[in-house]
Amino acid sequence: MLDAAAELDDLKNPPSNRLHDLKKDRAGQHSISINRQWRICFVWKDGNAHDVEITDYHR
Template sequence: MIKNFRDSWLRDFFLEDIQSKKIPAIIRSRIFRKLQLLDDATCGADLISPPSNHFEKLSGQLKGKYSIRVNNRWRIVFIWNDERGEADEIYLDNHTYK
């Protein structure tokens, strides 16, 4: 379940269907599907499938955060609470954390 978005434009995109120039048009539908999957998740195992999510625990300066892949360039990054099944501080990243 989605608890909170870091960026209001991403929240508006998902909840209000408000388009943002910050989201490339070519991946909008894919981002929306990934956010739906994240909202429906009740445990980390729900994010493992499909394998294309590449659900992973991040390290380094993003220690404590997780990500799922949108495509080779874009990721959705978030804090995951497996006990509550909640994703918090969700944001879209162009893979700058690598």
């Protein structure tokens, strides 16, 4: 999914991705949902996802 995206807005579909910008200590990162607990967090730069991690950042 991340590799197929040509631009960040491509990740808004499906809406269940719940793409959003992160704040505070994760400012500059974006997140899409895997399920209620887990997220894929990444930095979007030059048309690609970088520093990709799967995390429960609410812990």
